[in-house]
Amino acid sequence: MSETTSKYKAPALERGLDILELLSEQDEAISKKDMVAKLGRSVNELYRMLAILEARGYITTEPESGKYRLTLKMFELSNKFPPMQRLLNAAGTEMAKLSEKTQQSCHLSVLHDAEMVVIAVQDSPYKMGFCIRLSARIDVHGSGSGFAMLAFQPEDQRRAILEASETPEPVIESVLSQMDKVRQKGYFIGASPQISGVTNISYPIFNSNRQVEAVLTMPFLTLNSDSLHHQVVSFEESRLAVADAADNLIHAIGGCTPE
Template sequence: MADPNDRYRAPALDKGLDILELLAGQPHGLTRAEIVKAMGRSPGEIYRMLERLVARHYVMRSPQGDRYALSLKLFELGHRHPPVERLVAQALPAMEAFAQAAEQSCHLGIYHGGNLTVVAQANGPGNWGLAIRLGVRVSLLGTGSGHVVLAFQPEQRRAEMLAEHEALEGEVPVAEPELQAIVERIRTLGYWQGESQQAFGVIDISMPIRGLQGNALAVLTCPFIRRIDRHVGPSLDAARQLLAGTAGGISID
């Protein structure tokens, strides 16, 4: 807790930080009464501060409304632009090597504000291919990329993402049972592979880029297009294996 000998005091800030530090050691959260008891403060003080922390998304209230737990907002703040720049710098050479070997394009997405944002793109060596523009938003619910990010999250974090999600243009709604089945399948396989929900004739392959705790911190996707002329390129299975190796070699920890 705050040191009474500190020269400069900010009681309200100290109170909020005390709550965050307390909840950081409680993976299952605490009730308001438990927080009041642990901090030795009045219920009114704790109530007001908790409400502000919930409103700013640093703390999550349980669906029943009786428990409070730390969200992953602090984690997200720690993975803002400088780490993203490092991620792109590390990922691009590997992505370009994949594009050359698989003769397919690929793009890298990270979660931001309820959907995904494309932060890197590598084109295949041929004269044509499917490319995603940098900076575009990709649906969390309507793409394999989004499903992969959701699949490799703790339940609480997945609920936060779904709560923040805003449907993008053309997005097809996904019912809760269907989404749960998709998530479980991805967790079992370790990746997503299936027909694109935006373009006919494209098979999307999406691989998670995982942190030390196993969470998907980014996703690498190849929109696979099969050639039908006389050129024989790498197969879908070969491209998937190459993409898995590429994703496994990228780290953002």
């Protein structure tokens, strides 16, 4: 859990947020004893907060073990935010069509706390493909999504975002030197720094204020048509398909591309 840097203190609220953040990081439900140990707080500090969070539907206890886990309430609340809801509603259909057409996976991500966070994914319908998990956090300085997001920020904001992500200064300078080229093209294409054979195709999704709301990325996986014995959609065809899907998403949320 991250420590608050605010000059204002609300101990009860902080305890509640600590619990929610802890549970969000767990693959399985955890006991009150484990929660006390991980948070470094006493049972008395957590008891009342656990009861309130459960009564409000944010957490629940497993009947047999009595261990705690998150419910889907926070996910439901986040999806009530109108701009994001419109984008997610449109993305479901567009991303499914895109993957069906190209036989490639794709994902949608947004900038949050100086990282790109994946908010929607569509796996390839083919038996092989590359995919990324929902809610994954991606380095803004080392991803197609991050480059497409940064390129359309004001220059001072680009550096501020990279510094907030604790990117080393030499890397910051390297990234910033590429931004104008990406902005001029209107999208990013580049080899994945993590996975050999994968080329990221990333297109920004602009809102009505001509700001980047999200980024649509296809981690294009190079397939061998000779060994697969069927038609493989080319890289350029796939890029154009991503461009069309991005345009459709911009239109769906009433967005406008920069002049």
